Amino acid sequence: MQGRYDVKKWFDVLLNLVFGGICLFLLWILAQVFVFASFRIPSDSMSPELKEGDFVLVWKPLVGARLFNLHKSLNLEQTEIYRIPGFRKIRRNDVVVFNFPHPNDWSHIEMHILKYYIKRCIGLPGDTLSIHGGIFHIAGVASPLGNLASQKRIGQMKAEDFPQEVFQSFPYDSLLNWNIKNFGPLYIPKAGSEVKMDRTGWVLYHKLIEWEQGKDLIFRGSSVLLNDSVITTYRFRKNYYFVAGDRGENSQDSRYWGLLPEEYIVGVASRIWKSVDRYTDKVRWDRVWKAIE
Known part of the structure; x- marks a missing residue:
């Protein structure tokens, strides 16, 4: 009976250590995020x-x-x-x-x-x-x-x-x-x-606008086109x-x-x-x- 009690005692200790380790790991992750x-x-x-x-x-x-x-x-x-x-x-x-x-x-x-x-x-x-x-x-x-x-x-x-x-x-x-x-x-x-969309506006901001819109911004002739639609300003x-x-x-x-x-x-x-x-x-x-x- 004593041996069985010792096994249970050590098993409980092991479970507590594993649970504590998991809690510490989760706290570490939350700390890294927030x-x-x-x-x-x-x-x-x-x-x-x-x-x-x-x-x-x-x-x-x-x-x-x-x-x-x-x-x-x-x-x-x-x-x-x-x-x-x-x-x-x-x-x-x-x-x-x-x-x-x-x-x-x-x-x-x-x-x-x-x-x-x-x-x-x-x-x-x-x-x-x-x-x-x-x-x-x-x-x-x-x-x-x-x-x-x-x-x-x-x-x-x-x-x-x-x-x-x-x-x-x-x-x-x-x-x-x-x-x-x-x-x-x-x-x-x-x-x-809001900025004006001319050649200079396109040169300076086309990467930002394409990232915001998920669409191509093209300068063609003297016009700026956002997905084939002409725009003269951008907010x-x-x-x-x-x-x-x-x-x-x-x-x-x-x-x-x-x-x-x-x-x-x-x-x-x-x-x-x-x-x-x-x-x-x-x-x-x-x-x-x-x-x-």
């Missing part, structure tokens, strides 16, 4: 604020966690994304983590759940952004945007100092001829705003952002691939919770729990 996420910095594009090997913490309730069909996303299918209301909106100079909107090529927008970028928010929905002599400007905003030291270095360089693929920028149009020293003005659409359904790396000389950002849909933003990076030197594998203790500014 509370926080961690991302490793893979390059120096956000230097000097963030270094390669930093692990950053994103506190999701700040701007609101996202809900979407994870199964579809893992199968690389596009799916609707919903955001739970957060404590505040994204601000200029926030460092944001997001799903890169061009995981396969830069001709159209799509989400890849496993491909993330981290950049600094420069322009908000409704802003009009330009670059003069390498320096970012927002109409009506006097405060500095992004890493001024990097922008000044770019402004002091000559066009021939850059590789062609680095100097030329979005939207890669011969008439506009924008580059990373002189760019814009570019209006950043917000939900409900946006979504909000968009302009993001850039702090090390502008080596950063694939909105200067190159265009505007970022709000739905693709995971959240604002708040702190470095761990930092490991890639060459020595040693923890950089002076960076642990450093606030990201």
